[in-house]
Amino acid sequence: xxxxxxxxxxxxxxxxxxxQDRLVNVLHHLLNDQEAAEDVAQEVFLRIYRARLGYVPTxxxxxxxxxxxxxxxxxxxxxxxxxxxxxxxxSESGPLGPxxxxxxxxxxxxxxxTRQLDNAEARAVVQAALQTLNERQKLxxxxxxxxxxxxxxxxxxxxxxxxxxxxxxxxxxENLRAQLEPYMKxxxxxxxxx
Numbered sequence: 001x002x003x004x005x006x007x008x009x010x011x012x013x014x015x016x017x018x019x020q021d022r023l024v025n026v027l028h029h030l031l032n033d034q035e036a037a038e039d040v041a042q043e044v045f046l047r048i049y050r051a052r053l054g055y056v057p058t059x060x061x062x063x064x065x066x067x068x069x070x071x072x073x074x075x076x077x078x079x080x081x082x083x084x085x086x087x088x089x090x091s092e093s094g095p096l097g098p099x100x101x102x103x104x105x106x107x108x109x110x111x112x113x114t115r116q117l118d119n120a121e122a123r124a125v126v127q128a129a130l131q132t133l134n135e136r137q138k139l140x141x142x143x144x145x146x147x148x149x150x151x152x153x154x155x156x157x158x159x160x161x162x163x164x165x166x167x168x169x170x171x172x173x174e175n176l177r178a179q180l181e182p183y184m185k186x187x188x189x190x191x192x193x194x
Contacts, residue, residue, distance in 0.1 A: 001048075005055045012052075016045055019062070023069055026142045029130060030073045040076055044069045062149065063156045070139055070157060077135070129179035136160075137172035144169060 003011035020041060027037035047068055130138055136158060143149040143157060151165045160168065 001055055001061050004052050027073055029142050036076055040072045043072055059156045063153045066157045125183050129176050132179055133172050133175055137168055140168050141172050
């Protein structure tokens, strides 16, 4: 980011390449909408680029990036609540059969159809459980588990102390455990998650 601050365009391209997929993934979990996640990720990078001249490295770049992303995701959720939208279910087949992307993904996978269904069901159950968490808990879990951020970095992102993050993650784990326990007892989630 310091190279970006000095006007190095290639350094900015490298930052976008390094973080864009991770950022979109976290935003997708937060917003539960792939298109919105991509739009917000683009806005995050625009804001970073616009703020490049004033950048001061007081924390890790990823902490700053996810802090901006969290603020924009909160704005997106607020704005979405104010307007009515109709979403199309992209997983439905079109009039000519499965969409090309869906067919490509199905053909690309070496998994048997029953295993694919089990994995899809497990992902849906885990996604539903994540949606029961409040926004801070959800972001803390995503940053800790998927981004492998430390409590201190998560705290900087959420503007919380390390102890508050530890408590937040503890409550989130308890909430997830309560949501997922019925599936764990059935064994279906255990088998599908492997």
